[in-house]
Amino acid sequence: MHLSEPKQVEMFWMMLLARRLDERAWVLHRQGKIAFHISGIGQEAAQVGAAFALRRGEDWVVPYYRDLALMLCLGYTPREFMLSLMGKREDPSSGGRQMPSHWSLRRVNVVSHSAPVATQTPHAVGVALAIKLRREDKVVLTTIGEGATSQGEWYEAVNWAAVHRLPVVFMVENNGYAISEPVEKQMAVEGAAARACGLGLEGVAVDGTDALAVYAAVARSVEKARSGEGPTLIEARMYRLTPHSSDDDDRTYRTREEVEAAKRRDPLLRMRQHLEAQGWLTPEGLERMEAEAKALVEDAVDYATRAPYPAPEEAAYPVFSAEVRRG
Amino acid sequence: MAEMTLVEAIRRAMDEEMARDERVFIVGEDVGKRGGVFRATLGLYEKYGPERVVDSPLAEASIVGVGIGAALYGLRPICEIQFADFIFPAFNQIVSEAARMCYRSNGEWTVPLVIRAPYGGGIGGGLYHSQSVEAFFAHVPGLKVVIPSNPYDAKGLLKAAVRDPDPVLFLEPKKGYRLLRGEVPEEDYVVPIGPAHISRPGRDISLFTYGMMHYYALQAAEMVAAEGIEVEVVDLRTLAPVDRTTILESVRRTGKALIVHEDNLTGGYGAEVAATIAEGAFEFLDAPVRRLCGPDVPGVPFSHPLQDWFMPNAQKIADALRALAAY
Ligand SMILES: Cc1ncc(C[n+]2csc(CCOP(=O)(O)OP(=O)(O)O)c2C)c(N)n1
Numbered sequence: 001m002h003l004s005e006p007k008q009v010e011m012f013w014m015m016l017l018a019r020r021l022d023e024r025a026w027v028l029h030r031q032g033k034i035a036f037h038i039s040g041i042g043q044e045a046a047q048v049g050a051a052f053a054l055r056r057g058e059d060w061v062v063p064y065y066r067d068l069a070l071m072l073c074l075g076y077t078p079r080e081f082m083l084s085l086m087g088k089r090e091d092p093s094s095g096g097r098q099m100p101s102h103w104s105l106r107r108v109n110v111v112s113h114s115a116p117v118a119t120q121t122p123h124a125v126g127v128a129l130a131i132k133l134r135r136e137d138k139v140v141l142t143t144i145g146e147g148a149t150s151q152g153e154w155y156e157a158v159n160w161a162a163v164h165r166l167p168v169v170f171m172v173e174n175n176g177y178a179i180s181e182p183v184e185k186q187m188a189v190e191g192a193a194a195r196a197c198g199l200g201l202e203g204v205a206v207d208g209t210d211a212l213a214v215y216a217a218v219a220r221s222v223e224k225a226r227s228g229e230g231p232t233l234i235e236a237r238m239y240r241l242t243p244h245s246s247d248d249d250d251r252t253y254r255t256r257e258e259v260e261a262a263k264r265r266d267p268l269l270r271m272r273q274h275l276e277a278q279g280w281l282t283p284e285g286l287e288r289m290e291a292e293a294k295a296l297v298e299d300a301v302d303y304a305t306r307a308p309y310p311a312p313e314e315a316a317y318p319v320f321s322a323e324v325r326r327g
Numbered sequence: 328m329a330e331m332t333l334v335e336a337i338r339r340a341m342d343e344e345m346a347r348d349e350r351v352f353i354v355g356e357d358v359g360k361r362g363g364v365f366r367a368t369l370g371l372y373e374k375y376g377p378e379r380v381v382d383s384p385l386a387e388a389s390i391v392g393v394g395i396g397a398a399l400y401g402l403r404p405i406c407e408i409q410f411a412d413f414i415f416p417a418f419n420q421i422v423s424e425a426a427r428m429c430y431r432s433n434g435e436w437t438v439p440l441v442i443r444a445p446y447g448g449g450i451g452g453g454l455y456h457s458q459s460v461e462a463f464f465a466h467v468p469g470l471k472v473v474i475p476s477n478p479y480d481a482k483g484l485l486k487a488a489v490r491d492p493d494p495v496l497f498l499e500p501k502k503g504y505r506l507l508r509g510e511v512p513e514e515d516y517v518v519p520i521g522p523a524h525i526s527r528p529g530r531d532i533s534l535f536t537y538g539m540m541h542y543y544a545l546q547a548a549e550m551v552a553a554e555g556i557e558v559e560v561v562d563l564r565t566l567a568p569v570d571r572t573t574i575l576e577s578v579r580r581t582g583k584a585l586i587v588h589e590d591n592l593t594g595g596y597g598a599e600v601a602a603t604i605a606e607g608a609f610e611f612l613d614a615p616v617r618r619l620c621g622p623d624v625p626g627v628p629f630s631h632p633l634q635d636w637f638m639p640n641a642q643k644i645a646d647a648l649r650a651l652a653a654y
Contacts, residue, residue: 060400095433104432111399112432116423122389123424126396126404133352133378133402153419156389163384317430319468321492324434 003052003215005280011052011211012271012281013289015044018069019268020293021078024301025085025100029246033305034085038101042209042241043173044069045267047143049214050171050236053222054141060109060131062124062142064117065101066173070143074108078296082304089310096310118144118151121170125157128166128231139225140168141218146192146235147178155199158233162201165230169221172233173208175240180253193235201231208236209267212274238267328512334504336478336511337367337443340485341405343515345375348403351489352379355390355407355443364409365445365504387413391420391442395428398440403489411446411498412458425494426469440494441485445501446474447539447589449638454626457634459538459590464496465566465599471495471520472567476541478509480564483518491520500539507542523570525577529557532651533577535600536587537563540639544587547644556652566596574600575607582613583651589639592620614654619647 003011018040025037040047043066051073054061063070068081084091085100093104093112104112111127113120124142131138148154149172161168172192176183189195196203206217214236221232239262243250250259275281317323331339345351352375353368359382362369372380383390387408394404408414414421421442428438448457465472473488473495475481481499488495500507526541527548536544541562548558561577563569578584584604586597597618604616619639621627627637 062396092435093433094431097433098431102431104435106432106435111396112428112436114423114427114431116419119392119419119424122392122420123396123399125389126393126398127400128396129381129393130397130400130402133397152416153388153392156384156386157392160384160386160389160393318434319430321429321434321437324429324437326434 003212005278007052008212009275009280011048012275014048014069014073015211015268015271016289017078017293017296018044018072020297021081021300022068024297026242026246028085028301034100036099036246037085038065038245039242040066040068042239042262042267043175045211045271046171046173046208046214046236046238048073049211050141050143050218052215053218054139057108059138060111060127060140062111062113062120062127062140063103064113064120064143064145066145067103067143068101071103071105071110074105074110076103076105078300079303082300083307086304087309088304088307089314090307095314117148118154120144121154121157124168125161125166128161128168129164131167132164137226138167139222141171142168143171143173145178146172146174146183147181147186149192149195150186158201158231159199161231162199165228167225167228168231169218169225170231170233171218172235174235174237177240177244179244179248191235191237193233196233201233203233203235205235205237208238209265209270211267211271239265241266328510330508331478331511332505333475333478333481333499333507334365334367336482337485337499338369338371339511340482340489341368342371342374344486344489345371345379350401351403351405352381353405353407354381354383354394356383356385356409358382358407363407365501367407367443387416388420391417391425394440394442395420395425395438398438399436403439405441405443405489408442408444410456411444411460412455414444414460418463421464421470421494421496422467426467429493430469437492438494439492441488441497442494443497443499445504446498447500447502448627448634449502449539451629451631451634452627453629457627459588459621461498461566462590462595465596469493470567471565472498473520473565474498474500474538475564476500476538476562477507478511480518480524482511483516484520484564486515487517487520490517495520498538503539503542521565521568521570523564523573524562525559525573526562527558527560529559529581531557531581532583532585532648533559533561533581534585534587534648535561535563535574537566540587540589543639543641543644546641547648550641550645551648551652554649556648558648569599569603571603571607574603578604578608579611582611583654584616585647585651586616586618587620587639587644589621591623592618593623595620614651617647617651619644
């Protein structure tokens with residue numbers, strides 16, 4: 001599963017752009033300009049690795065709220081992210097109805113998801129069932145946090161996919177915590193991959209700070225799914241480098257030393273060092289990328305700041321299909 | 328026209344819709360070879376095969392959740408919940424997901440899904456095979472709730488539900504599966520979701536009901552007609568969206584209203600009908616609005632005398648009508 005130099009550089013670029021957008025969101029929150037942010041910092045490598053293993057725009061993706069980098073790889077734009085953060089009318093996920101980072105992007109087959117965790121997993125399986133019924137060769141990627149794999153709906157869905165050998169890849173982004181609860185409080189097994197054991201599908205644990213390793217694991221699972229050999233459960237191990245959300249104070253349950261140690265294994269840093277070692281990223285190249293990211297982020301903030309809010313009465317619809325309005 | 332039972336009409340509707348539209352498929356427990364525990368899907372597995380009549384794992388949340396995913400992909404699932412009593416594991420998927428998808432994605436995603444569930448007591452089913460669940464779901468914006476009272480409506484309403492672009496909960500009075508008989512046209516027709524039906528005109532009292540209780544309401548109306556009380560029986564048919572116009576017009580004609588359902592009283596659907604009348608026809612009332620409902624105990628008990636105590640019947644309805652007529 002070799003990825004060319006330009007592809008690997010592009011992966012880094014996606015990770016970098018996601019990181020800078022995410023950091024800007026934290027700043028906006030501190031400035032009181034947005035009400036809420038839930039961060040993907042520390043999880044970019046796994047998301048980008050997974051995205052690059054798909055036929056993007058053709059395969060289906062049922063994501064969860066930390067997947068900013070994944071979304072960017074699929075074609076979600078910085079402006080769209082800022083629109084959603086600010087609850088603006090033009091937000092493509094929901095027109096300001098959902099909290100930020102509750103993605104939906106029909107143009108690239110990203111299904112809308114909600115806040116109750118693990119509700120998205122059965123949807124992914126249903127999409128896969130439909131793909132199989134129609135004998136199409138698409139696959140579904142669905143993501144989730146490790147804490148949410150304790151939910152019954154997650155088990156039901158994974159079990160179903162295994163029974164019916166459906167073309168779906170379940171990727172667990174194990175960032176070590178579910179808000180304050182460490183993995184040991186979610187499962188008696190060592191990690192989410194081991195949960196596959198009793199469900200009858202392959203479970204694979206992979207270093208989620210290594211974009212290339214995740215790419216390889218997901219690419220293999222995607223190929224397997226596409227050729228009718230059924231689902232795979234991938235657990236990408238990483239660390240949540242920020243508090244759970246802008247409403248959380250993680251000092252109440254983990255030490256600064258622990259977080260600082262994890263920062264030394266920052267996936268962005270790791271990818272950069274890898275590219276530098278290959279001679280594929282120069283200091284000037286990096287500087288150009290940083291400048292471009294900054295320009296895109298600021299453009300997005302300006303654009304979204306100027307964009308109109310929805311009119312209050314737009315909250316009345318669309319409860320049913322007949323009320324859907326375009327534009 | 329042929330005379331058939333309620334369950335035959337339901338089966339006929341599914342058969343015709345599956346023949347008409349290859350996107351339509353059935354998923355649920357024992358719906359395949361067994362043809363459903365109530366035989367609603369009898370013969371469909373043989374006719375359409377295991378891919379379109381899918382025996383699911385014994386897991387209701389995923390029956391609905393997987394159905395949602397398939398609907399998002401463009402299929403038209405009919406999900407069978409074996410008994411309405413077992414719909415609660417799927418509550419999250421119905422309420423948080425199916426019903427909200429259109430609104431939360433600002434119309435990007437819609438869920439054309441039918442959930443069929445046999446409901447109701449009087450069949451010796453005890454607490455967990457007798458429940459009426461409509462009040463929980465009629466409360467939910469984004470969900471349509473339909474309850475047929477006769478074979479003609481059952482076929483037409485179920486066909487309308489399958490063709491509806493939004494999620495429909497289709498509750499079937501299981502006591503009536505074989506008891507309720509009537510003429511059903513062979514040809515294709517739909518009964519639109521929404522309008523109530525005046526099944527017996529009368530000028531003294533309006534009786535609002537639905538499902539199995541409609542059968543007893545007609546009997547009771549006949550009983551008191553012999554005493555000179557002319558009852559107008561209104562079969563609501565669709566609880567959400569409710570036909571307020573027909574309710575109010577009827578009360579404006581009669582000046583008295585009795586609401587009958589077997590679901591328990593407090594917070595039951597009758598409260599919504601009563602409130603509708605209080606708001607829209609107050610000046611026309613000659614008596615307080617009355618409700619005859621199941622008692623506020625946690626379920627329909629098993630033993631016959633206990634069950635009889637719980638269930639409304641023609642006698643109890645006739646007594647309530649007499650009391651209201653005398654007011
Ligand atoms: C059903 C449900 N219960 C509780 C919550 C509140 N909640 C939001 S995120 C979260 C922790 C999720 O942890 P995990 O699945 O590991 O994902 P992470 O946020 O760490 O990426 C909780 C408890 C919720 N959203 N849904």
